[in-house]
Amino acid sequence: MAAVRGNGDKRKRILDAAVVEIARRGYYNTTVAMIARRAGVADGTIYLYFENKDAILFALFDRAMSRFIEKGRAQIPQQLGAEHKLRRIIELHLELVGEDRDLAIITQVELRHSLHFMGQLSRNQVRDYLGIIADVVAQGQAEGAFTPEAEPLLAAKAIFGVLDEMATDWILSRRNTRLESKAEAVAGLILGGIRLRA
Amino acid sequence: MAAVRGNGDKRKRILDAAVVEIARRGYYNTTVAMIARRAGVADGTIYLYFENKDAILFALFDRAMSRFIEKGRAQIPQQLGAEHKLRRIIELHLELVGEDRDLAIITQVELRHSLHFMGQLSRNQVRDYLGIIADVVAQGQAEGAFTPEAEPLLAAKAIFGVLDEMATDWILSRRNTRLESKAEAVAGLILGGIRLRA
DNA sequence: TACAATAGTGAATAGTCATTCATTTTCCTC
């Protein structure tokens, strides 16, 4: 039944369905049956592709993070100066989060469920991401473009915090502005701070 | 039984117990019975003080936020210049979150559960908090100390994002550094940005 | 076409837990 195509796209269909259902209702209020229903498969089929319900959430995060890093690699030319790279990261982050609201709800809200989820997986890959930003900061310092006072990893966390808050704020506001429209202003703040330059 | 004191501190005992249990296990993995047990009351007693399980989480947030705003009011003198006020806010935020790790887990991780929780309550009071920061930014601009380019509310969100990320990072790292030890460096970043001053 | 293997199904299972409420205990007043 519901034969969209009797082939191997079931895993994808399940994940896509999970994004929608979990974004609407939250992880704990979404039943496996709901995901199965939307995916057009039987409840039991879910367990042919995922060990358990938690594994679905883990897989969702993996998939999102992979896309993120993949796009990042492709779109941040190695030869750019640090300031341009950082601007590109800011734009890209906001673009990617802003691209799919349901997915953004998962990453910004649902995945922050419990220390269990946060600690187990999300942070490993977040650390990689922070590392990428920290490298750019260090590059900028080496180039003499960025202030040497800032500890690169701390600066990276601060930058991530700003981007993350912008994303969360966008999720929670029902307005339909585009998230990436803030990129310019955000970059200005991050680069220049708020103190008036002498 | 378990007669710690037969008087009116039950509500407080229940909330205190809830902080500990929820911080350890997460909201959805904490049963009402667990909270009751730690509080030294019967399961049913919980329902004399709270309408349902959700209401406990809501109350937890209210209590935390009230303390936050109360301390903020008391410790940020009205006559201070904007930069000093902002530094004080940064210190205070990190101090208060850093004061009680269990409570911090609730506010940084557990309360971000679902749009349901995030949207319903946390944001109303967070908006007030953002408003306070935005006012300080506007004051700084009026004084000519802060850059006029920054839109105060956007700047406030960015600042909140930085503080929030520092807090979350502290929660997830098991190290026992004091959160407020980062205040100085964070203030430097927020005020000066990362671009080198000419 | 016959036969296995593989994939998919969905009803049944086995728990779990928020919430209720009949009963008991504590508190207060006279």
Next chain:
DNA sequence: GAGGAAAATGAATGACTATTCACTATTGTA
């Protein structure tokens, strides 16, 4: 210290749901 109100109890209820598994359908092969 009697009696009634208020507070507290905790066993029972009623739902709900992740996961399993005996069975069916599909697919590929000889």
